[in-house]
Amino acid sequence: xxxxxxxxLVLLFLVGIFLIGVAAAQExxxxxCYHCHSEQVSEFEKSVHFNNNISCTDCHGGxxxxxxxxxxxxVMTKNFTGxxxxxxxxxxxxxxxxxxxxxxxxSIHWEKIxxxxxxxxSCTDCHGxxxxxxxxxxxxxxxxENVPLMCSDCHENExxxxxxxxxxxxxxxxxxxxxYHYKAYLSGGRVLASCSDCHESHDVKPxxxxxxSINPANLPATCGKTGCHPGAQNAYVYGGKVHEGKSxxxxxxxxxxxxxxxxxxxxxxxxxxxxxxxxxxxxxxxxILRRKNHD
Amino acid sequence: xxxxxFKRFTLNQRIQHIIFFTTFIxxxxxxxxxxxxxxxxxxxxxxxxxxxxxxxxxxxYSGLLMIGVSVYHVIFHLLLExxxxxxxxxxxxxxxxxxxxxxxxxxxxxxxxFGRYTWKxxxxxxxxxxxxxxxxxxxxxxxxxxxxMKLFPLGVVQIAILFHTWEAVLASLAIFIGHFYxxxxxxxxxxxxxxxxxxxxxxxxxxxxxxxxxxxxxxxxEEVTETGHRKETGLITVFAKLVFTVIFLAIxxxxxxxxxxxxxxxxxxxxx
Numbered sequence: 250x251x252x253x254x255x256x257x258l259v260l261l262f263l264v265g266i267f268l269i270g271v272a273a274a275q276e277x278x279x280x281x282c283y284h285c286h287s288e289q290v291s292e293f294e295k296s297v298h299f300n301n302n303i304s305c306t307d308c309h310g311g312x313x314x315x316x317x318x319x320x321x322x323x324v325m326t327k328n329f330t331g332x333x334x335x336x337x338x339x340x341x342x343x344x345x346x347x348x349x350x351x352x353x354x355x356s357i358h359w360e361k362i363x364x365x366x367x368x369x370x371s372c373t374d375c376h377g378x379x380x381x382x383x384x385x386x387x388x389x390x391x392x393x394e395n396v397p398l399m400c401s402d403c404h405e406n407e408x409x410x411x412x413x414x415x416x417x418x419x420x421x422x423x424x425x426x427x428x429y430h431y432k433a434y435l436s437g438g439r440v441l442a443s444c445s446d447c448h449e450s451h452d453v454k455p456x457x458x459x460x461x462s463i464n465p466a467n468l469p470a471t472c473g474k475t476g477c478h479p480g481a482q483n484a485y486v487y488g489g490k491v492h493e494g495k496s497x498x499x500x501x502x503x504x505x506x507x508x509x510x511x512x513x514x515x516x517x518x519x520x521x522x523x524x525x526x527x528x529x530x531x532x533x534x535x536x537i538l539r540r541k542n543h544d
Numbered sequence: 545x546x547x548x549x550f551k552r553f554t555l556n557q558r559i560q561h562i563i564f565f566t567t568f569i570x571x572x573x574x575x576x577x578x579x580x581x582x583x584x585x586x587x588x589x590x591x592x593x594x595x596x597x598x599x600x601x602x603x604x605y606s607g608l609l610m611i612g613v614s615v616y617h618v619i620f621h622l623l624l625e626x627x628x629x630x631x632x633x634x635x636x637x638x639x640x641x642x643x644x645x646x647x648x649x650x651x652x653x654x655x656x657x658f659g660r661y662t663w664k665x666x667x668x669x670x671x672x673x674x675x676x677x678x679x680x681x682x683x684x685x686x687x688x689x690x691x692x693m694k695l696f697p698l699g700v701v702q703i704a705i706l707f708h709t710w711e712a713v714l715a716s717l718a719i720f721i722g723h724f725y726x727x728x729x730x731x732x733x734x735x736x737x738x739x740x741x742x743x744x745x746x747x748x749x750x751x752x753x754x755x756x757x758x759x760x761x762x763x764x765x766e767e768v769t770e771t772g773h774r775k776e777t778g779l780i781t782v783f784a785k786l787v788f789t790v791i792f793l794a795i796x797x798x799x800x801x802x803x804x805x806x807x808x809x810x811x812x813x814x815x816x
Contacts, residue, residue, distance in 0.1 A: 429686075435581035438596030472690065480690040489699030495813060497699040504703050509814050512710035516803055519714055523722045526664075529648035530730075536650075 292379040297386070308341050332378075335367045342372050352451035357458075368409060375399060391450075394434060396443040397422055424492040447471055447491075549741040550758065556620070558740050560613055564672075565719075567610040571679075572716050574603040579709055580805055585798070607683045614676040630660055633670075637663035659753040668723055675715040682708040713806050720795045729792055732785050 282305050283290040293299050298307075311329030333341055339359075343350035353359055353372065361369035375391055382389035390399040401422035403409050410417045425431050430442040447463060454461035462471045465487045473481030489497050496503045553561070574593060577586035590599050621627060641663045643656040661669070682704035685692040689701045728734050736742050747755045 429578075432578055432581050433596060436578050436586065436590050436596050436599070438600075478690045480688075481693075484690040484693035485697050486693060487697055489697060489702050491698070493702075497702050499699065504699070505706055506814055508703060508706050508710065509810050512714065513807060513810055513814075515714055516710075516717065516807065519717050519722075520803065523717065523725075526722075527725055529645075533648055 289379050296377075296379060296381045297383040298381060307344070335362050335369075335371045338371050338373065349451050352449075355460075356449075356451060356453045357455050358453060368403075370403060374403070393443050393445075396445055397425060397431065400444045418492075421492055428491070442477065446474070446477070548744040548747075550744065550747045550755075551740060552736050552742045553740040555740065558737060560617055561737055563609060563613045567606040567613070568715075568719065570602055570606040571610065572712070572720075574599045574606070575712055576716075576802055578603075579712075580802070583801075583805075604687060607680070607687075610676065611680040611684075614673075614680060631666060631669060633663075633666055637666060657752045658750060659757075660751055662750070664726065668718065671718055672715070675711055675718075678707055678711045679715070682711070709806065713802055717799055717803060720799050724792055724795070729788065732788060733781060 290305075293305070306329075309330050339350050339354060350372075358370045362371060377390065382391075384391040384393070386392060387394075389395065404417075404421050405419050405423075407419050410419050425444070426435075433439065433441050449462045452462070454463075456463050456465075458464060459466065461467065468486035469481045469484055472478045472484070472486055478484075495505065497505045573589060577583075577589045578599070580586050590596055593599050593602055636659075640656040640658065643652065643654065644663075646652040647655045685701055685704040686708060692701055692704075731746070742750075744755075747758075
């Protein structure tokens with residue numbers, strides 16, 4: 250009996266080893282990361298990088314060759330890079346995307362990261378990390394029509410905005426919503442101009458930077474982009490801000506407020522006048538009826 | 545007794561009116577949904593004209609046609625025809641207005657006697673003229689903003705946008721509630737905008753001074769007697785009035801909704 254039990258145990262052990270061996274043989278090289286980083290890998294498999302045969306090591310570096318057991322501590326010594334800090338992130342992306350990284354490194358976002366404001370937006374804040382999609386993909390946060398939502402994620406957030414930069418306004422999406430550019434989209438048309446169309450996507454710069462796309466000197470060129478407003482080159486795109494909802498001053502008079510007050514009064518007057526006269530007219534009809542009955 | 549008819553609108557004026565109100569309705573129908581894209585009716589209305597690009601096309605070319613008919617109106621009635629003096633406001637209108645208010649408030653038993661144009665009709669006429677001028681000018685600025693910006697700064701375009709919305713609401717309130725009630729609901733069925741004629745009874749009721757003026761030269765054989773009987777109303781007329789009333793009420797609700805939205809937005813932004 251004892252000897253029999255021992256044989257069975259040895260047999261089970263051998264079968265177990267065999268099964269692990271089969272499982273290991275079925276694993277592709279790329280899937281080896283999956284054993285521990287299952288979440289990241291399954292996100293990555295939906296991404297545009299995966300579809301273009303980019304592998305984990307293209308960003309994270311290291312050596313994927315497996316020696317010995319699948320679950321090997323050996324990977325720790327193979328020189329993989331974990332998640333990079335914000336300051337180092339661009340070195341990841343610039344391996345392939347040299348031009349856009351160079352553009353990004355001119356932006357106010359990058360400038361602030363360099364100053365130590367790590368809340369500022371970096372590549373992954375807009376594009377996502379492992380699940381990066383093409384900007385042509387409707388599910389991508391960088392898809393043209395999703396861009397306002399993506400930007401407002403930070404730019405509408407008061408704590409985020411005020412934490413590191415005084416004077417940055419959080420009503421940019423709200424004021425944008427009132428413009429034809431966005432209303433056309435809400436009404437079922439195309440997005441005519443999204444945030445990045447005017448502010449640039451990678452090379453975002455503040456208004457007072459002479460190289461900024463929204464610097465008053467550059468606005469005619471920005472508005473006059475192909476497919477937008479071809480006649481803009483000779484126009485005066487100043488004397489009012491695109492996002493400024495409330496006031497437009499001429500000779501230190503706030504004309505917008507003045508016009509609004511005027512029309513609020515006009516419409517209230519119109520409503521009272523119209524319905525008042527309808528009511529008075531109706532009641533005078535009763536008066537005529539009553540008089541007729543008297544006669 | 546011969547049934548007299550009085551000419552109120554010439555064929556020229558009737559065609560102008562038809563073009564003006566058709567474009568007006570199209571402009572309101574394709575304009576307000578863009579202003580309030582979040583409302584359910586906005587999506588429905590834009591879908592009903594076949595999408596956003598059609599909406600824009602209809603709005604632009606209706607606007608152009610309305611500008612055309614407005615310019616034609618001014619040129620025709622000022623230059624090609626002898627201009628009418630009696631459409632202008634005068635002191636009598638103020639007196640009529642005060643007298644009518646006194647009558648409405650039971651302070652007097654005397655209803656004012658109106659001539660060819662009542663004070664309210666003059667208000668509507670010049671209000672319409674002012675509205676067409678404002679909407680036409682600001683509309684063209686909005687259609688060609690960068691051409692406008694060769695002449696004016698961006699602020700002017702933004703003020704034009706502001707005017708366009710407000711004036712649209714004001715004009716639509718005046719037309720869809722005031723004008724519809726006075727001229728079409730109150731006088732239902734009023735076909736004078738097609739035939740150009742109004743009945744003797746209406747003439748005597750609404751424009752007694754003009755009636756007296758017109759009848760002075762006429763040799764009237766029969767004494768005009770006050771006819772007690774009401775206009776015969778057939779079943780079709782009753783049904784038509786019912787349909788008109790339902791549409792009219794729906795438009796009133798819609799207009800009040802829009803007024804509420806613009807007023808709340810303005811008060812939230814500018815006053816609170």
